[in-house]
Amino acid sequence: MPATSVISVLDDDPYVRAAINNLLESRGYIVHTFASAEEFLSSTDSSHTSCVVADVQMPLKTGIDLLTQMRAQGSVTPFILITAFPDESVRMRALEAGAICFLGKPFVASDLMQCLDRALAAGDRTME
Incomplete structure (x- = not known):
């Protein structure tokens, strides 16, 4: 890493947010947290992130909507989508939109870390 x-x-x-932040910081990552897609998009961090971990169900703009918007704007930032409501149709929409992983809450820390490893490896390949 x-x-x-x-x-x-x-x-x-x-x-x-706090639980994921604590997990990722304990593994040595720099973590920025946001309460909404809008908060993320209005920050300078949105263009300087190695990976986005986003909830599917957020007010105003869902994680899938954010992913779709960023792809339409040319961003190749890897996405991991998480949700408390992991049904198959949502999973398929997330993966078709370009998510690297789709995890149902609660998830095991090792599953998130495996997804993050895949996402960062995918991000490295797009930088070459």
Whole structure:
């Protein structure tokens, strides 16, 4: 893992944000947290992130909507989508939109870390 990997965590639940933040920081990542897609998009961090971990169900703009918008704008930033409501149709929409992983809450820390490894490897390939 490069020391400069910045992970942006988007979830409207402050407890989920804090838990993911603590996990990722304990593994040496730089973590920025956001309560909404709009907050993320209005920050300078949105263009300097190595990976986005976003909740599917957020007010105003869902994680899938954010992913679709960023892809339409030419961003290749890897996305991991998480949700408390992991049904198959949502999973398919997330993967078709370009998500690297789709995890149902609650998830095991090792599953998130495996997804993050895949996402960062995919991001490295797009930088070459």
